[in-house]
Amino acid sequence: MRKKVTKAIFPVAGMGTRFLPATKSVPKEIMTLVDRPLVQYAIDEAREAGIKEFIFVTSRGKSALEDYFDHAPQLEQVLRKKNKTELLETLKNTNMDSGAIAYIRQHRALGLGHAVWCAHRLIANEPFAVILPDDVIAGEEPCLKQMVEAYEETGGSMVAAMEVPKEKTSSYGVLDVKEDMGSLVSVNGMVEKPDMDEAPSNLAVIGRYILSPNVLRTLNKQKSGAGGEIQLTDAIAKEIELGHDVYGYRFRGQRFDCGSKAGFLQATVAFALARDDLRDELSGFLQEALAADKAAQ
Known part of the structure; x- marks a missing residue:
């Protein structure tokens, strides 16, 4: 029987320099869209997909992120006295039970692949999800939930994918499509940030992944790739070389790149x-x- 996906890694070690000076003291992940921080959208999506264990890969200066998920007894007491029941209910979604959340430090900025590898001891030999909070996806059904449902049929590894203009492929990991089956595509390979003329397709990888634990073993041996960083896409591409199934999933929803000011x-x-x-x-x-x-x- 196929193991369920119950663990998710949230790589949040980046410095958020594109949002300076705000991110000088405030982690980018708790900057707010309306009245919820970016990371809350990611957590809510993970919960909807059945995730039970949440692993944050952080860095120095992220203590506010850890505090956000802690209980706030004094605030809750004040709200209770004032009979602010709706606000109390809202706060419940920000609290994480003891043991459900873990924080791991990425001491050197060696790329997304390295950040994911930092959590390998907590993943062990299970399939796991990776969620990049910068990519916020609005849809009737959460993106990761769509992917988990598809994964239960396919197994292997899976990446969220969307079509982008050809001239923007150099900003993404891009899929080399083996067979297009509609929502799902089987994948021949993946290329990280290819030149427009060398991109194998315009189907770009977006910040949602369901990965086999084999990927972590590959990352353990991985050398730096594009940009001098350890690339997650290179490790996923190695899965294909080894004969393991990798799929792209065209999710239903609208993606916002919240790593940019315009997005x-x-x-x-x-x-x-x-x-x-x-x-x-x-x-x-x-x-x-x-x-x-x-x-x-």
Whole structure:
């Protein structure tokens, strides 16, 4: 019987330099989209997919991230006295039970593959998920849940994928497609950040993965690749060389690149417009702002 995916790795060791000066003291992962930090969207998605153990690969200066998931007895007491039951319920989703969450330090910035490898002792010999909180995906069904359901049929390893303009392939890991089956594609290989003319397709890897524990053994022997870093895509490509199945999964939903300022702003607007309590006021403001901008031109 195929083992269930119950563990997820969240690589959050990056310094977030594109968001300086905000990230000088605030980890990028707890910057907020509307009223929830980026990492909360990732945690909620993982829970919906059946994840029970949450492993954060962090670095120096991320203590605020750890505090975020801790219980806040004083705050909860104040809310209880004021009968703020809705806010108390909201806080419940931010609390993590003892033993459900672990933090591991990545002492050197050697790439995503190295960050994932740092958690290998906690994964042991089980399939596991990797979620990059920078990639926020809005959809009726959470992306990782879609992937877990597909994985239960296929096994192997699986990456979330979406089509990107050919001129943007150099910013992504790109799939060399063996067979296109609609939502699923079987994969011949993966190329990290290829030149536009050398990209095997325009199907790009997005920050959701379900991986065989074999990938961790490969990462243990891996040398640096593109950009001088240990690339996760290289280790997944090795799985294909060894004859193991690797699939791309075209998820249903809209992805926002919250590692960029433009993507973060787009996500903020999209998530706010999806809220009944914010939609009308924000929509009115945006229409006025666009009209004023057009008139100024």
